[in-house]
Amino acid sequence: MTSAAPWGGIAAIVITATTGDVLQARAMKEIGDLGVIRKSQGVLEVACRILTSPWFMSGLFFMALAFFSLLVTLSWDDVSIVGPASASLTFIANALAARLFLKERVDHRRWLAALFVACGVALLAH
């Protein structure tokens, strides 16, 4: 296995996981606080609302793709590099995607966190 292969796998995880995360966050924002819905209408209503959301189902598809990418990449390299590297880069991609597609307010504090995470990822790669 070439040394570039695990990074190709990590890139695949980041793209599919970010797409899945954004779609699922969109779904959960539309559905509302699950704790409140569970208390007032029960667990079945919670499950029903989640499973009938097209945003959630699309997100689930991309999360499944991310899962299989993770499974394959874990067979190429250590979990202590694949796990943090893919999750951290997904975090940075999510900050951009959340600002663009979810219109979240990504303030200085959150961008600074992204910078620290990026430096952390660079160290993980050594």
Added chain:
Amino acid sequence: MTCRKYLILAAVAVFASCGDVCLARGMRDFGAVTTGNWHQLLGVLLNLWVLTGIGLLLLFFGSYLTALSWADLTYVLPATALSYVLMAFLAKLFLNEHVTVSRWLGIALITVGVGFVASGPAVTPAVGTHCERHEVEVVGSGARGDA
């Protein structure tokens, strides 16, 4: 933030790290996936470690969705990043992986980044809303005040 909400964020971190470590242990039994054996990949779903990993990741998914229902995506992801630290400890303890000093430093930096986000409000008004500035102040003070 209530105690219950902090517990949900902690559950996201614990289930994610334990799930990933179990998957890694299971994939070691299978070996490296290549063009010659990829069609046997579905067989790993019968591996006990992979099954346990999938179970833990389902629990992670439930707690993650719950957190997303009351917090921003850009808050939930970094706020649960302590899973990286847990994952490194578990990989060292149970998989005998070598975690170098630079990797520990990387994990430390990621954790500091988490601290920045976790100390802020969990949810913010959407960009471009009519009364953004006022709402940010209200949400910010609320998140710090009800802990």
